[in-house]
Amino acid sequence: MLVADCPCGSGDRYDACCGRLHRREAEAATAEELMRSRYAAYAVGQLEHVFRTWHPRTRPASIEPDPALTWTGLTVLVTAAGGVDDEVGEVEFEARWDRGGTPGALHERSRFERRRGRWVYVDGDMP
Numbered sequence: 490m491l492v493a494d495c496p497c498g499s500g501d502r503y504d505a506c507c508g509r510l511h512r513r514e515a516e517a518a519t520a521e522e523l524m525r526s527r528y529a530a531y532a533v534g535q536l537e538h539v540f541r542t543w544h545p546r547t548r549p550a551s552i553e554p555d556p557a558l559t560w561t562g563l564t565v566l567v568t569a570a571g572g573v574d575d576e577v578g579e580v581e582f583e584a585r586w587d588r589g590g591t592p593g594a595l596h597e598r599s600r601f602e603r604r605r606g607r608w609v610y611v612d613g614d615m616p
């Protein structure tokens with residue numbers, strides 16, 4: 490996977506940022522870190538990571554790639570709890586995309602919780 494700068498917008502290189510989580514070399518310490526890694530996973534096509542970090546209670550049976558969609562940027566707007574000592578957290582973000590030259594954005598407030606010590610995505614809604 491040739492991705493220099495991490496798609497999550499951290500400014501770090503992919504390999505040293507969300508790539509570590511995608512390769513299961515590290516676990517997200519915070520809900521925001523997990524949220525960023527899930528966005529980056531969509532951006533680079535690591536859908537196994539998206540599936541693995543989705544709460545089994547709410548995740549779909551499978552996650553299909555959408556080859557027409559290119560993710561073009563992420564802005565984290567608000568975080569609530571979700572820290573290293575928390576059990577639940579929320580992250581509000583805007584994720585931008587492009588579909589055949591038509592741009593758009595997903596604005597979501599996502600809920601996360603710890604499950605067996607690891608952050609997982611539960612669900613989200615439009616704020």
Ligand SMILES: [Zn+2]
Nearest residue numbers: 495497506507
């Ligand atoms: Zn990253």
